[in-house]
Amino acid sequence: MSEEQEPMSDPMMAEEQEDRILNQAEIDSLFGVSEFDAPQGNDIERLIGAPLASHERLPMLEIVFDRLTRILSTSLRNFTNDNVEVSVDRLNSQRFGDYIDSVSGPSMYAVFWVEEWENYGVLVISSQLIYLIVDALLGGDRRNGVALETTSSRTQGRHHTTIERSLIEPMVRIILADLATSFAPLCAVNFRFERLELNARSAAISRNSNGIIQARFCIEMSGRGGDVDLILPHATLEPVREILLQQFMGEKFGHDYIWETHLAHELWLTEVELDVVLDEQVMKLHDVMALRPGSQLILRNGARTSVHLRCGEKTLFEGRVGQRKGKVAVRIERNLNDRSADGDGAGAAYS
Numbered sequence: 001m002s003e004e005q006e007p008m009s010d011p012m013m014a015e016e017q018e019d020r021i022l023n024q025a026e027i028d029s030l031f032g033v034s035e036f037d038a039p040q041g042n043d044i045e046r047l048i049g050a051p052l053a054s055h056e057r058l059p060m061l062e063i064v065f066d067r068l069t070r071i072l073s074t075s076l077r078n079f080t081n082d083n084v085e086v087s088v089d090r091l092n093s094q095r096f097g098d099y100i101d102s103v104s105g106p107s108m109y110a111v112f113w114v115e116e117w118e119n120y121g122v123l124v125i126s127s128q129l130i131y132l133i134v135d136a137l138l139g140g141d142r143r144n145g146v147a148l149e150t151t152s153s154r155t156q157g158r159h160h161t162t163i164e165r166s167l168i169e170p171m172v173r174i175i176l177a178d179l180a181t182s183f184a185p186l187c188a189v190n191f192r193f194e195r196l197e198l199n200a201r202s203a204a205i206s207r208n209s210n211g212i213i214q215a216r217f218c219i220e221m222s223g224r225g226g227d228v229d230l231i232l233p234h235a236t237l238e239p240v241r242e243i244l245l246q247q248f249m250g251e252k253f254g255h256d257y258i259w260e261t262h263l264a265h266e267l268w269l270t271e272v273e274l275d276v277v278l279d280e281q282v283m284k285l286h287d288v289m290a291l292r293p294g295s296q297l298i299l300r301n302g303a304r305t306s307v308h309l310r311c312g313e314k315t316l317f318e319g320r321v322g323q324r325k326g327k328v329a330v331r332i333e334r335n336l337n338d339r340s341a342d343g344d345g346a347g348a349a350y351s
Contacts, residue, residue: 097208109203120205129226
């Protein structure tokens, strides 16, 4: 007999293989999740380390930043008297602590206050952009790109001087003014510059675990470029979250003018019942139980006393009882829903 055996073709074995349950590694591979992407630790640690909501859930934010690039390009050209190009290089959502840890080099942190939203934001300006703006404002040789790169490399690692901070502050104010202009079609907002910091701890505007929106703008000039990051915490954007959720400008979810017109027309044709309250009395329970057919209730209001007209539990009008065309009528003298409508009667209600 030969040692080689033919593979088993038992249908029961084939059915067991088809019903095999995939393990977690196979599920992650099926959905394209790498083992480096999955948060490590127990269930609580995985929940805390889960990725934040994507910025794609706020589509209007991308439109605002796209408008900012066009406006800012013109403003910086007038500010530096040079050809400036601004583009959005990155737009994502992450935790504030993770972003601060990723900032490299001696950057500047411009903290600003959003008055209408009552919260803070920060602009993080890279050292490359700082040296580029300072060189342009001080009349450096913009044609000699090699010399500029050499000067920038020599100054890497040192803290920025007071002169550099004074030259960068006007650019920060320009960016904040253009940012307010970009938000203007959506809502009126004012970004007020507060301070310029060199230390990330001094520019902390949120807890490390809180989520932020990071928008990185690349500014290119004279063959070189630098970055400025706009950091807006999720708590800052919460007052305008409903506006930023719109897919296009002026969108109103669930708004149907045809249905509103039809509903308003039908409401005007709706019949309602008005009750005229001649008098109200508070009685004891045993007196109420003693009432029998033929018992009399004495009304304390006289013939000229005002009465109230009610619709359900809502008191609408105040008037007087009289006669009109042989019927008992009530003349409305005051609208209780509109306190300014005191005076002459508005009509008559028939009982």
